[in-house]
Amino acid sequence: MTNILRCYLMRQFSGDNNNNYCCDMRGMLGFLILFLLSKKPMHGQEIAEEIARRKGEKPSPGTIYPALKNLRQMGFIISDEKEGKTIVYSLTDRGKNALRTSKRRFIQTFLGVFP
Amino acid sequence: MTNILRCYLMRQFSGDNNNNYCCDMRGMLGFLILFLLSKKPMHGQEIAEEIARRKGEKPSPGTIYPALKNLRQMGFIISDEKEGKTIVYSLTDRGKNALRTSKRRFIQTFLGVFP
DNA sequence: TTATATATATCGGATGACCAATATATTACG
DNA sequence: CGTAATATATTGGTCATCCGATATATATAA
Numbered sequence: 001m002t003n004i005l006r007c008y009l010m011r012q013f014s015g016d017n018n019n020n021y022c023c024d025m026r027g028m029l030g031f032l033i034l035f036l037l038s039k040k041p042m043h044g045q046e047i048a049e050e051i052a053r054r055k056g057e058k059p060s061p062g063t064i065y066p067a068l069k070n071l072r073q074m075g076f077i078i079s080d081e082k083e084g085k086t087i088v089y090s091l092t093d094r095g096k097n098a099l100r101t102s103k104r105r106f107i108q109t110f111l112g113v114f115p
Numbered sequence: 116m117t118n119i120l121r122c123y124l125m126r127q128f129s130g131d132n133n134n135n136y137c138c139d140m141r142g143m144l145g146f147l148i149l150f151l152l153s154k155k156p157m158h159g160q161e162i163a164e165e166i167a168r169r170k171g172e173k174p175s176p177g178t179i180y181p182a183l184k185n186l187r188q189m190g191f192i193i194s195d196e197k198e199g200k201t202i203v204y205s206l207t208d209r210g211k212n213a214l215r216t217s218k219r220r221f222i223q224t225f226l227g228v229f230p
Numbered sequence: 231t232t233a234t235a236t237a238t239a240t241c242g243g244a245t246g247a248c249c250a251a252t253a254t255a256t257t258a259c260g
Numbered sequence: 261c262g263t264a265a266t267a268t269a270t271t272g273g274t275c276a277t278c279c280g281a282t283a284t285a286t287a288t289a290a
Contacts, residue, residue: 039227045237055223059278059279061237061239061280062282065238082238085286106225108170110147110221115222159268174248176270177271180270200255200257201267201268
């Protein structure tokens with residue numbers, strides 16, 4: 001595991017606050033993808049389209065696929081056997097745990113923003 | 116107004132999706148500050164402490180003050196006359212509008228994340 | 231078969247959030 | 261008064277997100 005991945009992991013999903021990355025608000029894309037995949041397994045384009053529906057702008061391939069690659073390398077998502085041209089991703093148990101932790105922090109941070 | 120500020124403005128607060136910055140998820144700090152100030156006027160340290168309470172980690176001075184400066188330069192917040200060592204910030208009308216737009220986009224993007 | 235559309239993938243570059251270190255000003259306390 | 265603590269502010273540097281461009285593979289249509 002590279003240092004970059006470790007930092008990303010710590011920053012986004014660690015419950016341990018003894019690191020310097022907690023205040024970095026970047027990385028909502030990974031979080032959002034995990035959340036979307038927790039609803040139902042999807043392939044890359046499906047995810048991009050769902051994000052487009054929510055944000056009004058579709059993330060480019062250069063955004064979505066590296067993000068998926070990171071999440072896969074971290075063991076948070078797994079790709080089913082490639083069938084044809086689509087690759088369907090779903091959450092691993094580790095991904096579910098990561099999402100749970102991440103969600104708790106997200107909710108706590110933005111408490112009151114939602115009506 | 117510099118180009119950087121314009122891009123930031125467009126990215127974070129514009130309802131116009133015809134720009135290339137909508138998919139950038141960075142900048143949650145500015146949004147969070149606007150939200151906190153909408154509850155009550157605060158000075159820098161108060162804001163930092165409230166964020167610490169929510170996130171579990173206090174943003175450094177090098178994070179919070181440039182963020183406040185940006186928001187001020189964009190006309191979203193205004194500083195009351197400096198009394199002693201504290202500078203109390205509050206939202207301008209433009210800041211309130213920005214927050215409203217930003218909030219709508221935030222809620223739409225993360226729909227379902229909150230319980 | 232060939233052409234087009236779709237899905238996946240990678241790379242280079244730009245960007246700006248963020249922190250650590252540092253500096254200054256004001257207040258509080260001895 | 262001088263020292264310590266608090267609040268504000270700036271700078272330099274690191275970092276990873278994100279996009280645009282490009283490439284490849286598969287599926288569909290002609």
